[in-house]
Amino acid sequence: MTELVNISGLSITARLSHGDLRLLEDVDLDIGRGEVVGVVGESGSGKTTLARSVVGLLEKNVRVDGGSISLAGEQIIAPGVDRTGRVRGTAVGMVFQDASRSLNPLMKVRAHLAEVLRRHVRGISRNDIERRSVEVLEQMRITDAKRVLDSYPHQLSGGLRQRVAIGLAVVTRPSLVIADECTTALDVTTQTKVVELFRSLVDELGIGLLFVTHDLMLASDLCDRIAVMNSGRVVEQGPAMEVLDRPRQDYTQRLLRAIPTWS
Numbered sequence: 001m002t003e004l005v006n007i008s009g010l011s012i013t014a015r016l017s018h019g020d021l022r023l024l025e026d027v028d029l030d031i032g033r034g035e036v037v038g039v040v041g042e043s044g045s046g047k048t049t050l051a052r053s054v055v056g057l058l059e060k061n062v063r064v065d066g067g068s069i070s071l072a073g074e075q076i077i078a079p080g081v082d083r084t085g086r087v088r089g090t091a092v093g094m095v096f097q098d099a100s101r102s103l104n105p106l107m108k109v110r111a112h113l114a115e116v117l118r119r120h121v122r123g124i125s126r127n128d129i130e131r132r133s134v135e136v137l138e139q140m141r142i143t144d145a146k147r148v149l150d151s152y153p154h155q156l157s158g159g160l161r162q163r164v165a166i167g168l169a170v171v172t173r174p175s176l177v178i179a180d181e182c183t184t185a186l187d188v189t190t191q192t193k194v195v196e197l198f199r200s201l202v203d204e205l206g207i208g209l210l211f212v213t214h215d216l217m218l219a220s221d222l223c224d225r226i227a228v229m230n231s232g233r234v235v236e237q238g239p240a241m242e243v244l245d246r247p248r249q250d251y252t253q254r255l256l257r258a259i260p261t262w263s
């Protein structure tokens, strides 16, 4: 599998009024093209910090003080280096937890897609915007794309809104998508459909997917590899079935025991 993302020895610290707090400690993680890598762990283990570091969306009090992140061979993050502005929204798409919050309630879906396309595809024509918008919604398995384009977010179901949010993340044809707890707000049936959609997008488009979740069952359904985080460190990583069926670390075993239906 061709390597797409290489995270090597990444350490990140937050500056607080009473001193420094280590958020990530010496994290190594690779993502290949056409590969889904799940990042799992308890609340506060550092999953979101890791995901946001790849797109440079860290808060002002947070700094990278060791290691690096490369995307398609280009270093985008290192101490004192932040080239994420040039890949965010173009080479890297993002989907966050709550689609209704990432969509502007006053804008129709058509205007959302047009805004992203105009921002990232210089000189794109009106016809191409319309063509690409319909195409991406169809890629999201949305059958009535024209109706959805003419809808405001509140006129769509939660599942459809999340499909639109995923469409917005992939409309610029990124090589990597980062999804942070993007199914958490959905009911179980809709979660399953979103997971199936992600799997087919990754297989069809050959993108890499970094899938952050606290839900190990979901991770087992979708991910090729899994990294388990605890207190800012990756404590275990490997092929999903290996990590989940034969966990080596006590911490992973405890996470699995906390799922009543896991056997």
Ligand SMILES: Nc1ncnc2c1ncn2[C@@H]1O[C@H](COP(=O)(O)OP(=O)(O)OP(=O)(O)O)[C@@H](O)[C@H]1O
Pocket: 014, 015, 016, 021, 023, 041, 042, 043, 044, 045, 046, 047, 048, 049, 050, 059, 061, 062, 214
């Ligand atoms: N800017 C910041 N300043 C101070 N502390 C921070 C900052 N950002 C994150 N943290 C702390 O770092 C730890 C890791 O947070 P992070 O959001 O990455 O965890 P998480 O695994 O994604 O958790 P959750 O599943 O609840 O979203 C938490 O204890 C959090 O409070």
